[in-house]
Amino acid sequence: MRHSDLKTALTDRAARWFIGILFGAVALVVLLNQLIPADSGLHVSSYTVTLLGKYLCYALLAMALDLVWGYCGILSLGHGAFFALGGYAMGMYLMRQIGDRGVYGNPVLPDFMVFLNWQELPWYWLGSHSFPFTMVLIALVPGLLAFVFGWLAFRSRVTGVYLSIITQALTYALMLAFFRNELGFGGNNGLTDFKDILGFSLREDSTRVALLIATAIALALAFVLCRYITGSRMGRVVMAVRDGESRARFLGYRTEHYKLWIFTLSAVLAGIAGALYVPQVGIINPGEFSPLNSIELVVWVAVGGRATLYGAVIGAILVNYGKTVFTGIMPEAWLFALGGLFVAVTLFLPRGLVGLADNVRQRLRKNSGTSNGSKGTDNDNQPEASHEPA
Amino acid sequence: MLRVFALALALLCLTSVAQAESPATEPTTTIEEVLQHLRSRSFDDKAAAIDALAHSGHPRADALLKALQDRRLLLDRANDRIVLGERADGGWRLHDPLSEADLGTVESRAAAPITINNRLRRQIENLQAAVGLNNPDAAQRRAAATSLIGTKDPDLLAALRERRAREDNTSVAAAIDTTLNTAALYSEDSDLNTRLNAIEALSGSLEPTVRNALRSRLDSYAPSERKAVETALKRIDARTARYQTADTLFFGLSLGSVLLLAAIGLAITFGVMGVINMAHGELIMLGAYTTFVVQQVFPQGHEWSLLVAIPAAFLISGFVGVLIERFVIRYLYGRPLETLLATFGISLILQQAVRVIFSPLNRSVVTPEWMSGAWQINPVFSLTFNRLYIIAFALTVFLGLLLVLKKTRLGLQVRAVSQNRQTARGLGIRSDRINALTFGLGSGIAGVAGVALAQLTNVGPNLGQAYIIDSFMVVVFGGVGNLWGTLTAAFSLGIANKLLEPVSGAVLAKIFVLVFIILFIQRKPRGLFPQRGRAAEE
Numbered sequence: 001m002r003h004s005d006l007k008t009a010l011t012d013r014a015a016r017w018f019i020g021i022l023f024g025a026v027a028l029v030v031l032l033n034q035l036i037p038a039d040s041g042l043h044v045s046s047y048t049v050t051l052l053g054k055y056l057c058y059a060l061l062a063m064a065l066d067l068v069w070g071y072c073g074i075l076s077l078g079h080g081a082f083f084a085l086g087g088y089a090m091g092m093y094l095m096r097q098i099g100d101r102g103v104y105g106n107p108v109l110p111d112f113m114v115f116l117n118w119q120e121l122p123w124y125w126l127g128s129h130s131f132p133f134t135m136v137l138i139a140l141v142p143g144l145l146a147f148v149f150g151w152l153a154f155r156s157r158v159t160g161v162y163l164s165i166i167t168q169a170l171t172y173a174l175m176l177a178f179f180r181n182e183l184g185f186g187g188n189n190g191l192t193d194f195k196d197i198l199g200f201s202l203r204e205d206s207t208r209v210a211l212l213i214a215t216a217i218a219l220a221l222a223f224v225l226c227r228y229i230t231g232s233r234m235g236r237v238v239m240a241v242r243d244g245e246s247r248a249r250f251l252g253y254r255t256e257h258y259k260l261w262i263f264t265l266s267a268v269l270a271g272i273a274g275a276l277y278v279p280q281v282g283i284i285n286p287g288e289f290s291p292l293n294s295i296e297l298v299v300w301v302a303v304g305g306r307a308t309l310y311g312a313v314i315g316a317i318l319v320n321y322g323k324t325v326f327t328g329i330m331p332e333a334w335l336f337a338l339g340g341l342f343v344a345v346t347l348f349l350p351r352g353l354v355g356l357a358d359n360v361r362q363r364l365r366k367n368s369g370t371s372n373g374s375k376g377t378d379n380d381n382q383p384e385a386s387h388e389p390a
Numbered sequence: 391m392l393r394v395f396a397l398a399l400a401l402l403c404l405t406s407v408a409q410a411e412s413p414a415t416e417p418t419t420t421i422e423e424v425l426q427h428l429r430s431r432s433f434d435d436k437a438a439a440i441d442a443l444a445h446s447g448h449p450r451a452d453a454l455l456k457a458l459q460d461r462r463l464l465l466d467r468a469n470d471r472i473v474l475g476e477r478a479d480g481g482w483r484l485h486d487p488l489s490e491a492d493l494g495t496v497e498s499r500a501a502a503p504i505t506i507n508n509r510l511r512r513q514i515e516n517l518q519a520a521v522g523l524n525n526p527d528a529a530q531r532r533a534a535a536t537s538l539i540g541t542k543d544p545d546l547l548a549a550l551r552e553r554r555a556r557e558d559n560t561s562v563a564a565a566i567d568t569t570l571n572t573a574a575l576y577s578e579d580s581d582l583n584t585r586l587n588a589i590e591a592l593s594g595s596l597e598p599t600v601r602n603a604l605r606s607r608l609d610s611y612a613p614s615e616r617k618a619v620e621t622a623l624k625r626i627d628a629r630t631a632r633y634q635t636a637d638t639l640f641f642g643l644s645l646g647s648v649l650l651l652a653a654i655g656l657a658i659t660f661g662v663m664g665v666i667n668m669a670h671g672e673l674i675m676l677g678a679y680t681t682f683v684v685q686q687v688f689p690q691g692h693e694w695s696l697l698v699a700i701p702a703a704f705l706i707s708g709f710v711g712v713l714i715e716r717f718v719i720r721y722l723y724g725r726p727l728e729t730l731l732a733t734f735g736i737s738l739i740l741q742q743a744v745r746v747i748f749s750p751l752n753r754s755v756v757t758p759e760w761m762s763g764a765w766q767i768n769p770v771f772s773l774t775f776n777r778l779y780i781i782a783f784a785l786t787v788f789l790g791l792l793l794v795l796k797k798t799r800l801g802l803q804v805r806a807v808s809q810n811r812q813t814a815r816g817l818g819i820r821s822d823r824i825n826a827l828t829f830g831l832g833s834g835i836a837g838v839a840g841v842a843l844a845q846l847t848n849v850g851p852n853l854g855q856a857y858i859i860d861s862f863m864v865v866v867f868g869g870v871g872n873l874w875g876t877l878t879a880a881f882s883l884g885i886a887n888k889l890l891e892p893v894s895g896a897v898l899a900k901i902f903v904l905v906f907i908i909l910f911i912q913r914k915p916r917g918l919f920p921q922r923g924r925a926a927e928e
Contacts, residue, residue: 342735
């Protein structure tokens with residue numbers, strides 16, 4: 001991927017495969033859900049549709065993290081915060097859509113505000129009834145937070161584990177703040193009991209299918225965008241920063257600008273993932289800010305393989321599918337499995353499943369004696385561990 | 391009324407006999423009679439019986455009055471007698487009132503506590519205080535005088551005056567003066583000058599009752615008295631505020647010592663070795679569970695089991711730490727982000743293991759007797775013993791660690807390896823072994839911290855998670871690789887947290903501190919006391 005225009009990003013082999021598989025799977029699920037009658041063995045339940053939608057949101061979140069971690073070497077342990085902020089922005093809109101159908105029947109105030117005896121909407125809820133405004137908010141809030149945070153952190157050259165730890169502190173502080181009733185986001189319970197989105201009931205199968213398709217489109221667009229960026233000149237600089245920040249700086253690049261820009265973009269993508277996630281699961285609460293969530297997200301990317309984008313997607317879907325299966329049959333084993341996964345991946349699969357697949361493929365190719373002229377993978381994108389800042 | 395009179399007569403005989411003969415054996419028959427009068431329905435009869443009991447001079451009198459106060463003095467309906475008793479699985483376990491011999495258990499309806507009203511309660515308290523005034527122990531006398539502050543009972547005041555004349559202990563005399571002065575404020579017929587003197591004398595007192603008595607004089611007709619009361623109240627408030635600040639500082643120090651304990655192991659593994667150990671909190675948790683297990687093993691040994699728990703926790707957490715180092719971290723040196731992930735995985739496994747073994751519910755650890763209670767310095771300021779011990783313990787562990795690092799051969803080798811691994815190896819230090827030992831030392835100290843934390847909080851699978859972010863904040867804030875920095879950071883963060891709490895509430899205070907640290911790290915990425923020299927330049 002030496003070229004860097006939008007056309008190549010859209011049409012190169014990886015992008016074609018990725019978008020093809022993504023839309024193929026989504027189309028299959030949607031058709032099986034909508035066209036096959038419910039009593040048939042081939043029918044896919046609405047639960048599965050929503051589950052797939054949820055996985056795709058996680059995949060988008062993982063891709064956002066891969067952009068900063070895989071390509072720029074910034075291990076953010078607080079990306080769940082951006083995801084949750086996007087989710088809260090969407091949750092506010094959905095809360096306002098309930099209107100007077102809430103328990104207390106107040107046409108303006110959400111139930112929890114009536115319950116807290118608030119008389120009017122806080123200023124930061126103004127405008128939340130408008131969908132276009134909410135769309136702006138979804139990108140703006142996480143983006144702005146990331147921008148301010150990143151501007152402070154990168155300018156003073158906070159790197160490596162220090163940055164990881166303060167991002168973790170950031171999401172922890174936000175979690176504590178959102179647990180407070182006084183903040184005006186429903187406290188402990190968060191925002192829930194949503195009724196409809198843009199006038200369509202969230203209980204309808206067709207709305208769920210539409211949300212799934214919207215998520216898939218968002219994921220595909222994000223993939224193309226990230227691919228375009230990482231393939232561009234700027235992407236090369238970002239990777240140079242990852243592999244040797246001081247060297248990149250000595251060559252005259254303002255490394256903090258590149259880092260800030262990629263970090264902010266990644267936060268916006270995470271916010272969009274959160275916004276798509278909330279209408280599908282029907283709740284957003286401060287638990288989404290918990291440091292554990294953010295760190296779990298890191299393992300999705302690590303399992304899939306860093307700096308490939310599609311690796312993050314594969315990792316997010318596989319780990320979450322595992323989680324669904326495990327918590328269903330033996331809940332107490334899930335944390336053992338997750339913990340073991342952390343250790344095993346870092347020790348034995350430093351490049352994740354994608355790296356493993358590459359190794360296997362290369363060995364096969366060597367055995368069969370063919371030349372590797374058509375090398376289409378992103379081996380050159382792999383971070384070299386020894387170059388990470390200590 | 392006749393009965394009261396007869397009782398008084400019996401009492402008279404009783405006391406004279408008690409004074410003539412040995413007091414322990416002779417009056418037992420008669421005190422039972424006194425107790426029988428408590429069966430009466432009339433509160434007047436009961437009041438007389440209480441008086442008689444208090445003045446009997448019987449060695450059990452005090453204990454029986456206390457039992458009556460606590461509703462532990464029961465009427466045994468089957469035998470129509472007064473017994474001691476406590477609740478035991480839905481019924482009562484009865485004891486003889488004098489010998490405390492076990493009388494077996496009865497069902498709930500077979501016995502009922504002797505009821506007393508507020509008047510009787512007050513009477514008992516006053517009687518206990520009046521008896522206490524003549525206690526040979528000065529501390530008891532002072533406590534009795536203090537407990538009488540606010541009383542208007544002329545008999546008690548007379549007793550106080552009488553004691554004051556004979557009292558030669560200055561602190562007891564001062565306490566009696568306070569009580570008498572307060573009474574002067576309440577008295578209707580005292581003259582203005584007496585009251586002004588009383589107000590002047592009371593103006594430094596911290597007793598809440600004194601403050602109320604002074605406030606009751608705020609509507610006095612005499613302007614001079616009103617003015618005096620206002621000044622006195624102002625002085626009292628100023629003094630109270632000073633002690634409250636001291637209280638906040640003490641709580642801050644105590645929180646700081648908890649942070650120090652939690653962070654100090656991390657200061658070794660993260661600070662000296664540069665290993666990000668996200669499982670540090672779980673090593674603390676292991677220490678806390680070790681305390682719990684040790685207590686289960688020695689059910690009778692709550693007083694001394696801590697002495698077993700501390701080394702046991704050190705060994706167990708240290709051992710787990712060495713295992714982690716040997717099997718995981720060893721392969722990840724120089725890759726801090728991977729280390730972070732792997733140790734986080736280990737922390738999940740340890741947490742879940744504890745959930746499976748000990749159940750997800752919190753376990754409680756019994757606090758030994760010598761750690762409970764408080765050192766009451768004055769009515770608004772007291773230092774609880776468990777917090778005092780934890781401050782002392784944290785400082786001891788800190789100094790111990792400092793000595794190990796600065797004065798022993800191991801410490802020298804640890805510092806050498808952390809400064810420059812290659813050179814250290816070149817000089818013949820087995821860096822592998824040193825790494826394992828250092829990590830074990832840091833982990834062991836985390837375990838010891840767990841023993842201390844088990845005394846303050848619930849022991850549960852999430853114990854470690856609650857401290858991990860705080861610990862990292864402390865180490866990073868203090869400056870990585872600097873033990874003194876960790877100490878300063880722990881105490882300053884603890885105190886800042888407690889100073890903010892009354893203003894903003896506990897959660898906001900924590901958020902403020904976190905935001906402050908995040909901003910601080912932006913300004914000084916290497917903490918308060920950055921390491922100097924080549925090690926810092928990597």
